[in-house]
Structures are given as structure tokens and as C-alpha cells.
Amino acid sequence: MPMNPDLEKERQGGTFDVEQLTHILDGGRDKTLKRHFLEQEVLKDPVFRGPDTRFLSREELFGELLRKHVAVIKKTQELSIDDINEASTIYSAAMNNNVGPLTLHSVAFVAPLDLMADDEQKKKWLIPAKKYEIIGCYAQTELGHGSFIRGLETRADYDVNTQQFVLNTPTETAIKWWVGGCVAVGDIGPKFGFGGVDNGYLCLNNVRIPRDNLLAKTGKVLEDGTYVKPENPKVVYGSMLGIRAALPKVGAYNLSKAVTIAIRYSCVRHQSEIKPGCGEPQVLDYQTQQHKLFPLLATAYAFHTVGVWMLDFHSTVMNEINEGHYHRLAEDHVLAAGLKAVINWKTHEGIEICRFSCGGHGYSLASSLPVIYVNHVANSTAEGETVILLLQTAVYLMKCVIDLEQGTPLDPSVAYLDQSFSKSEQWCSDVDMHSLLKAIQFRSKKFTEYVSSFVKKELMATGNQQLAFNKHKVILVECAKAHTEAVIMNAFVTKVDEILQSNPSVGKVLSLLCQIYGVTEILAHSGDYIQYEYLRKIDLDNIQDQLFKLYTYIRPEAVLLVDAFDFHDEVLKSILGRYDGQVYENMFKWAKASPFNKQDQGTFRKYIQQLKQAKL
Numbered sequence: 001m002p003m004n005p006d007l008e009k010e011r012q013g014g015t016f017d018v019e020q021l022t023h024i025l026d027g028g029r030d031k032t033l034k035r036h037f038l039e040q041e042v043l044k045d046p047v048f049r050g051p052d053t054r055f056l057s058r059e060e061l062f063g064e065l066l067r068k069h070v071a072v073i074k075k076t077q078e079l080s081i082d083d084i085n086e087a088s089t090i091y092s093a094a095m096n097n098n099v100g101p102l103t104l105h106s107v108a109f110v111a112p113l114d115l116m117a118d119d120e121q122k123k124k125w126l127i128p129a130k131k132y133e134i135i136g137c138y139a140q141t142e143l144g145h146g147s148f149i150r151g152l153e154t155r156a157d158y159d160v161n162t163q164q165f166v167l168n169t170p171t172e173t174a175i176k177w178w179v180g181g182c183v184a185v186g187d188i189g190p191k192f193g194f195g196g197v198d199n200g201y202l203c204l205n206n207v208r209i210p211r212d213n214l215l216a217k218t219g220k221v222l223e224d225g226t227y228v229k230p231e232n233p234k235v236v237y238g239s240m241l242g243i244r245a246a247l248p249k250v251g252a253y254n255l256s257k258a259v260t261i262a263i264r265y266s267c268v269r270h271q272s273e274i275k276p277g278c279g280e281p282q283v284l285d286y287q288t289q290q291h292k293l294f295p296l297l298a299t300a301y302a303f304h305t306v307g308v309w310m311l312d313f314h315s316t317v318m319n320e321i322n323e324g325h326y327h328r329l330a331e332d333h334v335l336a337a338g339l340k341a342v343i344n345w346k347t348h349e350g351i352e353i354c355r356f357s358c359g360g361h362g363y364s365l366a367s368s369l370p371v372i373y374v375n376h377v378a379n380s381t382a383e384g385e386t387v388i389l390l391l392q393t394a395v396y397l398m399k400c401v402i403d404l405e406q407g408t409p410l411d412p413s414v415a416y417l418d419q420s421f422s423k424s425e426q427w428c429s430d431v432d433m434h435s436l437l438k439a440i441q442f443r444s445k446k447f448t449e450y451v452s453s454f455v456k457k458e459l460m461a462t463g464n465q466q467l468a469f470n471k472h473k474v475i476l477v478e479c480a481k482a483h484t485e486a487v488i489m490n491a492f493v494t495k496v497d498e499i500l501q502s503n504p505s506v507g508k509v510l511s512l513l514c515q516i517y518g519v520t521e522i523l524a525h526s527g528d529y530i531q532y533e534y535l536r537k538i539d540l541d542n543i544q545d546q547l548f549k550l551y552t553y554i555r556p557e558a559v560l561l562v563d564a565f566d567f568h569d570e571v572l573k574s575i576l577g578r579y580d581g582q583v584y585e586n587m588f589k590w591a592k593a594s595p596f597n598k599q600d601q602g603t604f605r606k607y608i609q610q611l612k613q614a615k616l
């Protein structure tokens with residue numbers, strides 16, 4: 001199919017090599033080549049062909065995705081893939097923006113076995129689980145409790161005579177609920193999205209399991225019922241850490257899809273007039289459309305950068321824990337908590353902005369933006385609700401303030417809290433990314449000190465930490481967000497500095513995106529910078545001008561920057577986001593193919609006839 005002339009023209013501009021940026025995003029040219037190979041292994045294999053999942057009912061969707069997910073597993077085994085990124089490539093190429101039915105087995109059942117099973121148990125369960133010879137799920141949440149784990153009601157009473165645990169969900173609120181990939185007991189019914197996953201309920205009534213079913217690498221129960229505590233009790237929470245540490249990159253992936261669709265479509269879509277008689281401009285030439293999409297484009301790159309960094313950090317900490325060193329578990333937990341919370345929340349807001357920026361066609365499943373949205377938005381609740389996780393990060397920051405007062409060294413990701421920040425020089429309209437990072441770190445430091453003073457005062461008055469925290473939860477959450485933004489900006493600046501050395505032209509365009517991310521973040525909290533007397537009104541006016549100037553620099557690069565995400569059309573599955581930009585013809589073809597246009601509208605005639613016969 002010929003290339004849409006608008007997109008053809010867009011691709012003649014630009015100042016950097018798209019392929020080199022794709023290689024950087026993938027982690028090197030070899031990884032890009034391997035990703036292309038794996039995608040083709042899926043896309044050329046007829047077993048992965050099937051009905052357009054956007055036209056399917058919930059039951060049909062579950063069946064079709066289960067069929068495909070089994071094919072994904074076979075393909076992954078056939079190609080001897082064990083790298084998580086490569087496995088994700090095969091999975092994403094097949095799932096058409098859905099979450100597969102066996103996802104929870106891989107991310108929430110295998111991970112805890114890996115982390116908490118002893119060698120014997122690994123042989124018995126982890127090895128067959130990795131081969132899908134046993135399929136598992138993660139049944140923690142109950143009808144009455146999800147966030148408050150210590151409030152869970154399920155019982156496991158030890159029967160010393162039979163060396164068994166007797167499992168019971170003693171009340172209705174104790175029924176296990178939301179259990180992804182939970183089979184044979186019951187599905188909790190239709191949901192907002194996640195149609196490919198059978199989130200189930202599980203009632204336990206005197207279910208007996210052997211003593212050695214308790215994962216024993218950390219804590220264990222001896223034959224006489226004595227409980228041997230794990231060296232570090234918090235490691236039992238570790239199974240939730242793995243998914244949280246992975247979800248920032250999942251957020252980046254989903255936001256990258258949404259901005260790819262919205263920016264390509266905004267170059268194909270012509271609407272209204274700027275200069276009368278000069279034809280309808282591309283909607284991406286409107287400053288308001290750029291103001292919607294360019295900060296999100298910058299955010300997608302920022303989230304990808306920090307998502308890769310978080311996964312590396314987490315895997316290092318897990319290796320340390322496997323060797324018995326727990327000193328970085330707390331930092332890993334609060335980083336994963338803050339990044340998972342902020343990134344997934346801003347991602348679902350961003351996907352919605354992308355959908356709105358495509359007008360009516362964004363509301364059609366032909367765009368796939370609604371599919372990407374309803375499947376992504378769960379990530380702000382699942383694996384730790386947003387506020388719950390931000391409070392974890394906030395409590396850690398309050399401890400950092402005490403550590404600072406006591407001269408205890410801080411973890412590297414919060415070291416900036418110990419830095420002194422002088423009030424900024426007057427800003428013009430070309431503030432560099434390092435100055436923007438300093439400002440964002442300054443705000444986080446000041447906010448942490450401000451919140452800590454309130455919590456301390458409350459603690460003095462009540463002597464109760466939970467009460468003190470509960471009275472200031474709103475500002476504690478904001479404090480955690482401010483810190484997390486400092487972590488994101490620091491990772492982005494660090495990566496861009498590195499790329500400026502290795503590939504100056506790519507680095508330059510990414511530094512523009514980094515500035516857009518930083519300026520947008522500062523303008524979103526401009527009042528704080530005035531209140532803390534770090535910036536003046538003139539500074540804020542200047543960076544507002546800078547933002548609009550940055551948009552003009554990014555405009556000619558925008559399509560190339562989304563091309564660099566390198567989504568194959570069959571992976572993106574969006575008519576608005578097609579690489580060739582042939583939207584209208586394919587929208588019409590897709591609509592005509594809808595089963596709704598095929599089925600006999602007998603119902604229509606039957607009921608309309610009734611109206612006519614009713615002699616209204």
C-alpha cells in the first residue's frame with residue numbers, strides 16, 4: 001500500500017538516525033535484530049492468525065487468547081527463549097494489546113517459587129512450573145482485603161498429627177478474589193478490561209496441604225509446628241516486588257504505543273484552517289495538539305529509560321538477596337513502589353489524552369487506544385494500589401530525614417536529600433536539563449522536610465506514628481510523588497548524557513525531550529517553586545516560552561521519534577497508527593468487516609414492526 005504523503009514528508013525531515021535510536025531503546029543492534037526475528041516468528045506463523053479480537057465477546061476473547069497464549073508458550077519453548085524481554089516480545093506480538101490468560105502464572109506464580117522455594121521445592125515445583133507442566137496463580141487478595149495484607153482472613157492451621165496445613169476462608173470477606181489465572185472455582189465476572197484473564201474467586205473449606213508446601217527458603221514450620229522466621233521477614237513480600245519492578249517498563253511500553261498512534265494520526269489528520277484559503281493543516285501543527293502530545297512523547301522516553309534502570313537495579317538486589325545480603329531490599333521496595341505508582345498512573349492519564357487527541361476515531365476500537373487503555377489502567381490498582389505504594393515510599397522518606405539528622409548515610413537514590421541547593425540564577429528561556437533536574441530535586445528535598453515537620457509535630461502530640469501518618473497522608477503522597485519525579489528525571493538526564501557522548505545527534509534530540517519533561521514537571525508545581533523562593537515569576541514565564549519553543553524543535557522530529565519505538569503494525573494493531581498512514585480506506589474496510597454488519601438484523605425488523613403495529 002502506498003505511503004500516505006504526509007507521513008512520507010514527515011520522514012524526510014529529522015536530524016537523527018531512527019534506526020540508531022531504536023537500537024538504543026532495545027539495548028543494542030543485536031537486540032533489535034533478535035526482536036525483529038522473534039516478531040516475525042510469530043507474525044509469519046499461521047497458528048497466531050485468528051479473528052480480530054476487538055470484535056469478540058468476553059467468552060470468545062478468553063478462548064482465543066488462551067489458544068494464542070498456549071501457542072506463545074510452545075513457540076518460546078521451541079526457540080529455547082528464557083530471556084524475559086525476548087519472551088515478552090513473542091507474547092506482545094501475539095496478544096494484540098491484551099493481557100494473556102497465563103500471564104499471572106509467569107509473573108505471579110513462578111516468581112515467588114523462584115524467590116522463596118528451597119532447593120527441594122524448586123525441583124518439585126519451579127522446574128515443572130517453568131515448563132507449564134503445572135499452572136499456578138497468586139491467591140492473596142480477598143473479597144474484603146487487598147491492600148492491607150495483615151488484614152487477610154484466610155487461615156492455615158497446622159495439624160501436627162498429620163503434618164498438614166488446614167486451609168480455610170472462614171468468612172465471606174475471606175473468599176480469595178481477583179485471583180488471576182485461577183481455574184475450576186469461579187470467575188469474578190466481567191471487568192473494565194483484562195478480558196483475557198479469568199480473575200477468579202477461591203473458597204477454601206478445610207483444604208489440607210502437606211507441611212512442605214510452605215515455601216521454605218525463607219521461613220519454615222518444623223514437624224512439631226515451630227515456626228522458624230526468615231532472616232529478613234520482609235522478603236516474604238518479595239514476590240510482589242518483581243511485578244512492581246517490571247511495571248514501569250510496561251507503562252513505558254503502553255504509553256509508547258499510544259503516542260505512536262496519536263502522533264502518526266495527527267500528521268495524517270487535516271482539520272479546520274489556520275490561514276483562510278490555505279487548506280486544512282495537519283492537526284499536529286496546532287500548538288494545543290503539540291501541548292497534548294509532545295510532553296507525553298517525552299514522558300514515554302523518560303519512562304522507558306527509568307523502567308530499564310529499575311529492572312537492572314531490582315535484578316542486582318535480587319542477586320544480592322540470593323546470596324543473603326538484604327541491605328538494599330528497602331531501597332528496591334520503595335523505588336519499585338514509587339515508580340510503579342507514578343508511572344502507571346501518568347500512563348493511563350496519557351493514554352486517555354492520546355485517545356482524546358484522535359477525536360472520534362480515537363474512541364473506535366479501530367484505533368486500539370481503548371483496548372490499550374482498559375488493559376493498562378488495571379496496573380494502577382493491581383500489584384499494589386497507587387496510594388498504598390506511594391505511602392510506602394513516603395514512610396521511607398520520613399526515615400531518611402531522621403537518618404540525615406543522625407548522620408546516617410543515605411541510599412544512593414535519595415543522596416540528593418543531603419545536598420544543599422542555592423536559589424537558582426535568573427532563568428532565561430533555554431534552561432538546560434541539568435538545571436531542571438536540580439530544581440526538581442530541590443522541590444523534593446524541600447517537600448520532604450516540610451512534610452516531615454508536620455509528621456514530627458503530630459508524633460510529639462500523639463506519640464502514635466500511624467496516627468501521625470494518617471493525619472498527613474495527602475502531603476505524604478505528594479512528597480512520594482515529588483521524590484519519584486526526581487528519580488525519573490535523574491535517570492533520564494543520566495541516560496541522555498551518556499547518549500550525547502556516544503551518538504550526539506540522537507542525544508541532542510533526546511535532550512530536547514528531557515527538557516520538555518523537566519519544564520512540564522516544574523510548571524505543574526510552579527506554586528511550590530515560588531513558595532520556596534527557588535524561582536521567580538519571570539523564571540516561570542521564561543520556561544513557559546521555552547516549552548513552546550521546544551515544541552517547534554520537536555515538531556519535525558515527532559514522527560521519527562515514534563518510528564524509533566519500532567512497533568510492527570501487527571503488534572500495534574491500530575488503523576490510526578499504521579506505519580503507512582493509510583487510515584481512512586482501512587477504517588472503512590475494518591468497519592465493513594465488523595460481524596455486526598454481517599448478522600441479519602432480524603431483531604431490528606421485529607421490534608420496529610411492533611412500533612408500526614402499535615399505531616403510535
Ligand SMILES: CCCCC/C=C\C/C=C\C/C=C\CCCCC(=O)SCCNC(=O)CCNC(=O)[C@H](O)C(C)(C)COP(=O)(O)OP(=O)(O)OC[C@H]1O[C@@H](n2cnc3c(N)ncnc32)[C@H](O)[C@@H]1OP(=O)(O)O
Pocket residue numbers: 084087088091099103104106107108138140141146147148149150180234235237238240241243250329330333379381382383384385388392
Ligand atoms: C512472559 C511475559 C509477560 C509480560 C507481562 C506484561 C505485563 C504484566 C501484566 C499484568 C501484570 C500486572 C498486574 C496483574 C497482577 C496483579 C497481581 C496482584 O495484584 S497480587 C496482590 C498485590 N497486592 C498488593 O500489592 C498488596 C499491597 N499491600 C502491601 O504490600 C502491604 O499491605 C503494605 C501496604 C506494604 C503494608 O504492609 P504492612 O501492613 O506489613 O505494614 P508496613 O509497616 O507498611 O510494612 C512492613 C515493613 O515491610 C516493608 N515492606 C512492605 N512491602 C515490602 C516489599 N514488597 N518488599 C520489601 N519490603 C516491604 C515496609 O517497608 C516495612 O518496613 P519497615 O518500615 O522497615 O518495617
Ligand SMILES: Cc1cc2nc3c(=O)[nH]c(=O)nc-3n(C[C@H](O)[C@H](O)[C@H](O)COP(=O)(O)OP(=O)(O)OC[C@H]3O[C@@H](n4cnc5c(N)ncnc54)[C@H](O)[C@@H]3O)c2cc1C
Pocket residue numbers: 104108138139140141144145146147148177178179180181194199378381382383384385386387388473
Ligand atoms: C486486573 C486486576 C488483577 C488482579 N490480579 C490479582 C491476582 O492475581 N492475585 C491477587 O491476589 N490479587 C489480584 N488483584 C487484586 C489487587 O491486588 C487489589 O485489588 C489491590 O491490591 C488493591 O486492593 P483492594 O482492591 O483491596 O483496594 P482497597 O485497598 O480496598 O482500596 C480502596 C481504596 O482505599 C484506599 N486505601 C486503602 N487502604 C488505605 C490506607 N491504608 N491509607 C489510605 N488509603 C487507603 C485506596 O487508596 C483506594 O482508594 C488484581 C486486581 C486487578 C484490578
